Amino acid sequence: LATLHPKRYSEIAQMVQDRAPERDMYLMQLVANVKERFSDMGIKADVSGRPKHLWSIYEKMIVKGRPFEEIYDLVGIRVIVENVGDCYAALGTIHATWKPVQGRFKDYIAMPKFNLYQSLHTTVIGPQAKQAEFQIRTREMHQRAEFGIASHWDYKIKSPSDEMEWLGRMVEWQEETADPNAFMANLKTDLEQDEVYIFTPKGDVVALPIGATPVDFAYSIHTEVGHRCVGAKVEGRLVPLNTRLASGQTVEIVASKQSEAAPSKDWLQFVASHRSASKIRQWYSQERRSEAIDTGHDDLVKELRRADLPVKETLDGETLATVANDLNYSDLDALFAAIGEHHVSAVSVIGKIEKALDELEPGRFKEQATVFHPQRERRDSSKVGVHVEGFSDLMIRLSRCCTPVPPDEVIGFVTKGRGVSVHRNDCANASSLSFDQPDRLIEVEWDDHLEGYFVASVEIKALDRPGLLRDVGDVMSENQVNVIGVETSTNISDRVARMRFDFEISDPTHLNRLMYAIREIDSVYDIYRVVPGGDEQEILSSSDN
Incomplete structure (x- = not known):
């Protein structure tokens, strides 16, 4: 505040300084009064006053448009007790002593925030008709609220359920989000969001971000419930899935029992929880990969049959796994997915399978092989992939002047001592050769099964x-x-x-x-x-x- 708005900071600081003695005296008397009431009721508690930060005062003045006197007179009291029962006992004592302000009570113990923050909040009309804010919590809750869940490890060992469940959700969420930056951004957003509290038909409470819909509620119950969600009832009445939920409502999800039930991409337009959106995107990503694997598998089987190779033996044998590894794919599913997504063709994979089998069983494909010379010295195993109909054992090379690539239309030129040079039909050198030496031109074709580079x-x-x-x-x-x-x-x-x-x-x-x-x-x-x-x-x- 001092850096962004130095003038306003100075004004507020001066007003606070002018009113500090009077306010501090009032706060001291109120704390003493609270301690006395707790002592009478047998409640052991640490009671302390909380002076408001200058930023908090500024924010309420600017955002809520409230006068300084009204904000500054609103004092804060923090009560720290030994157990949850004492929290509610302290709350009852405070409400019995001073009149609570309607609508200002929040029970974050029964319904913790997303980040596991727990406390009782209430505002009362205190002495001299001035409002006082109370926060009531256990020492364990205070440790977590002030320093975060990581500093709370000693408490976690004694009562691990809530914290470990929260950390488990974070790990699961991180696994669902591939981009670590997106994970951190979404986590920060959700931690800062206000929440609504929704009841399941069994009376359990589910905390969701404000703006949550029945779809968010379904995914908070279970991923499969979210995927199969086809309808929802709020307070017993059917509502659209994009309905915004309000605290205190009871929601029942209508889930499909059909095996083909799936989430809708349209849900991404209205879900409020990043976890819900992540689950929906993950489902579609897995579905696309599954379809690509099936398509790639089918394409490869067709080419295996066309090449007269044993399908089951090839798919189950080590040769295909070796080919997948040579192509830098982690497993067969990755290879099938690459074929299905057209990153690599089934025809080129067949060529590598035949080459691998020929190395294991020399001569197996000799009768259908065409002798090629390497296109590039750095790729000794590469083949040109061009043949002359009716001829075998010809030296064939791709011309460097036009670097033909399938499916370019090509023409061959019979050289002196260097075999057949293959050019693109529109190559300038090919045009010159066809004019000067047309008798040395020869028709060539690309192979059906291409391999190499x-x-x-x-x-x-x-x-x-x-x-x-x-x-x-x-x-x-x-x-x-x-x-x-x-x-x-x-x-x-x-x-x-x-x-x-x-x-x-x-x-x-x-x-x-x-x-x-x-x-x-x-x-x-x-x-x-x-x-x-x-x-x-x-x-x-x-x-x-």
């Missing part, structure tokens, strides 16, 4: 901004490509960034998907396929969208 180059044009290169790199990584070269430059006058990426991809049929993903990045407005040493070949630009 293919080199592609793209150039990206975008309005320069912080984080642009990082965002493009993230998309490359998500699409399982290996970047082998990057060039970037920015035109200072118009702030247009040009970025060229050279990369290897194991499944070139996904090149267009990668380029569309890059095109969706904020501030990217064009992306081109680049021919090394030649002109840019635009295959995706603004007009494609």
Whole structure:
């Protein structure tokens, strides 16, 4: 307050200083009076006055529009007793001595706040008709309120149920939230929220954030109850699921018994609890992954049958697990999910399975193999993936002048002593060769089963901004490509960034998907396929969208 509003701070501090002697005397007399009443009733308690902080006074003056005299005269008394029974005994004594202010009593012992804060709050009309606020709590509650649950470990050992249940909910919530920053932000928000207290049909109390709906209530009972929620009754009457609940209401959830029951994405528009939203998002994430696994499994089975490979033996054997590991997938489900989400094709996986089986049983696929030479020396195992119909054992290489990638239309050129050189049909060198030496041109086709790595180059044009290169790199990584070269430059006058990426991809049929993903990045407005040493070949630009 002194830093943000120094003038108001000085004014309030001066008013407090002027009124302090009178107020302190009143507070001392009130504390003595309370102690005397407790002594008469046999209640052991520590009673102390709580002077109001300057910020608290300022907040009430500005936010609630109350005069300084009314706020400053409102004194606070803290009562700390030995047990819960004494809390209520002290409350009864205070109410029997002074008249309580209607609507100012709160029982946070019976209904703790989300952060396990417990205390009895009440306001009474004290001596001289001045209002006095009382907080009544046990020592255990005071320790937790002042210093937090972590400092409360010694009490927790004696009575672990509440604290361990709260910590358990935090651990569960953290596991449901992948982003640690989101977890902390949501936790802070929920700790600061006011709450409503809802009753179950059995009379149990559930604390929910203000604005909570029957869906939030359902998820607070159990995750499955939330997932299967199809209706709700408030005080015995059916209400819409987006109804805002109020303290004291009794809510009953109508849950579906159908196996296909599922949460609705629309619920995310009105749930108030971050835990509810997290549960809904988690369900859809798991559902998408499950569907991707099933789709990937089915696609791989189809390709296994097409390749005349034993389905059960391959799926249950070690070969497929080895292939998954080579592709950096943790298990078969991860591989199936990648196939289902089109990060890798079933055809390329079949090629790796055949290669692995051929290493275990040499010659197994010899009759259907085409002899290839490595495309790049750094990838000795890579294959070109092109064949000439009716010929085998030909030396075939992809031309470096245009780096053809499936499904580019290609043409072959018979070289002198270096086999068949494969060019894109629109390659400038191919056009020259077809004009000068048409007799050396030969038709070539891409293989059905492709494996190895293919080199592609793209150039990206975008309005320069912080984080642009990082965002493009993230998309490359998500699409399982290996970047082998990057060039970037920015035109200072118009702030247009040009970025060229050279990369290897194991499944070139996904090149267009990668380029569309890059095109969706904020501030990217064009992306081109680049021919090394030649002109840019635009295959995706603004007009494609």
